[in-house]
Amino acid sequence: MLRIAETDGPAGAARRLVDGLDAAALRLARLEGWPRRGAALAAGVAAALAFAPFYALALMAAGFSALVLLLDGAAEDPRPRRAAFAAGWFFGFGYHLVGLYWLAFSFFVQAEEFAWMAPIAVAAMPAFLGLFSGTAAALAVSFRRAGWRRILVFAAAWMILEYARGHVLTGLPWNLPGQALAGTAAGAQSAALYGVYGLSLVALVVAGAPAAFLGAPARSRGAAAKGIAVSVALTGLLFAAGFARLAFPGPGDHDDAFVRIVQPNIPQREKIDPDLWGRNFRLHTELSKGEAPGRLFILWPENAAPLLAEAPAALDILSQELPVNAALLAGSVRREEGADGRWRYYNSLAVVAQTPVGRRAVAYYDKHHLVPFGEYLPFETLLRAVGLAQLAPYDEGFAAGVGPRTLNAGGPSFSPLICYEAIFPGALHPKGERPEWLVAVTNDAWFGDTSGPRQHLDQARLRAIESGLPMARAANTGASALIDARGRYVARLPLYEQGVIDAPLPRALPPTPYARFGDLPFALMLALAAAIGLAGGARRPR
Structure with a gap:
């Protein structure tokens, strides 16, 4: 009787894919210096493609999960906060460069007067907004915990700075993570409960879930696949709840x-x-x-x-x-x-x-x-x-x-x-x-x-x-x-x-919970995420 090799057939291909995902995650976490920053830039570009007109939600998950893994590596750096800030800034620069490139077009309406300002604006705006994402990354590493809890810590830190971005210097709450779900009415229905900031916190937890069971090295075989399955399941629940709300009779x-x-x-x-x-x-x-x-x-x-x-x-x-x-x-x-x-x-x-x-x-x-x-x-x-x-x-x-x-x-x-x-x-x-x-x-x-x-x-x-x-x-x-x-x-x-x-x-409709309570539900969600995330054993950067 012939013995079928472990690597043959669909089961073998699936195992190779699972092992490949784990290996790629480990390589990301081991990057240092400029390779880490370049990977963060690419991750930010990928995450920005989740917004209109592309709505590539899988790329948002890939981008933010990659950033979490890059911060895992930054936490082991001799200067972890500085390394994390750099990774976060490059991620934010790529994210906002792709998300806000269209601002340049306004300078060409009266090109004879304003065209020279377009390159400055296109570079300066993402560079400034990158300060928020860099600070969020440094904060996440400062309070980092091992295992899946670090996703909650990361999401909470990121949303504290996103809220600041929406308010500092008149604010620019453009392309908050939850906005990626507004390509359909169903995906965004839960904003009626907790607004776009609460929706963004949920979106970040879902997007970071593929990295939840990974570390440096991965905790177990198939950790990446397990995290992806959790992310897909959470996305399905979010959309199912949205479709259920839309199924209720409207006010006409x-x-x-x-x-x-x-x-x-x-x-x-x-x-x-x-x-x-x-x-x-x-x-x-x-x-x-x-x-x-x-x-x-x-x-x-x-x-x-x-x-x-x-x-x-x-x-x-x-x-x-x-x-x-x-x-x-x-x-x-x-x-x-x-x-x-x-x-x-x-x-x-x-x-x-x-x-x-x-x-x-x-x-x-x-x-x-x-x-x-x-x-x-x-x-x-x-x-x-x-x-x-x-x-x-x-x-x-x-x-x-x-x-x-x-x-x-x-x-x-x-x-x-x-x-x-x-x-x-x-x-x-x-x-x-x-x-x-x-x-x-x-x-x-x-x-x-x-x-x-x-x-x-x-x-x-x-x-x-x-x-x-x-x-x-x-x-x-x-x-x-x-x-x-x-x-x-x-x-x-x-x-x-x-x-x-x-x-x-x-x-x-009657006033929604968000219309009644504003950002209070988001604040409670933020506090809960931080409390659960920080409840595990401390693992602080040196």
Whole structure:
């Protein structure tokens, strides 16, 4: 009788794969110096491919698990915190370089003036954000524990610094790990419980699970495969819970309130050209025509009608062309003269409604969370001295509004968000003034047909899920969408297509746990993860 070799057949191939995974993990943990930093850079690049438009969740798990193993090796370094910071910084640089490369496109809209700044911005932003990931890695190694507990310690340390990234210097909570799950409504449903920061903590535990049973050397044969199986199982549970929530009956639609979302698809150079403002206005108006059986809310994108309140002829056209029962919610720019005689400009949303004397701007919301360098210049005196300027079309930049508002234009009340403001969880409306829906106006034409506008849309979906409020989103070049209170797209227009969405306004859900308690559930989860992670025997770096 012939004896079948252990390495033959499917079983042998599976054993070779298992052994290969363990061996690769061991090699990663043994890297030192620049090879370790290069591997961390590659791991960060891989993890960033989990976000729109790729949604390669397996690469997020590969990237973060690789970083955990690299930190295992850093913990044995003669200077472990320094080695860990370096690995974390290179990971963060690669992660944010891929995640934010699209920022460079905005500098080429007015290339003759700003193109020279693009390489600086593309390198400087990831380099700065890498300080957060480097600090998180050093913190994780400082409190490292052996075995699976180190995954919880790592996730807790990382999320402490991610929370800081979302708040320091006005904050930039872009591409938080949990955002990778927003490619589908099901994957992001648990954000209703604990928000995007809590979802990100869960995502990091799941992503780090493949390294949970590995060490240097691996504790047992097949440790990598065991960790991958745990990661897959946890992912399945997360999505199963999401599908279960989506299966519950929803609140339905309003019978007497409708939205019309206008996507004009105007190239950015033409949008900011004052000579074309009249043409652009007529295009928006033409797309807005048509009756509706109830109260109609017409949404125009960010800066669709600059200085609209100062254009009586334009208001007269709106009086003639728009349905009487329509309220226009138009992205605009307004200005007011201060006591010092200087004009202050505001990036605004104008509420234009029918009055006894025709259509007038009856209310404004002024954007309060401005984009650094895009809408105002931090450290203005210093930076202007070295030749830097903001991208805003006004030399003075924009002034900040007083904060979130809840408005009423007849029918269900709403709270506006302008562009960048939709990336900040928990800052959608004034405390105690919950609206019935959210209005988001934006203009992502600055960033071309890149991942940036798609990532921005995912964050809009997260805000709807977190708050339990439907959102109508009007974007100049897309993607415009009507999103229900569970984050499902009722209707959506693709990027770089002209079009209109006409639909009944979805109803809100009751306030979600996140809407009630904010980041408190995340803080409790963070404390629990840290407590369990630190409960094992100490293994501190020298």
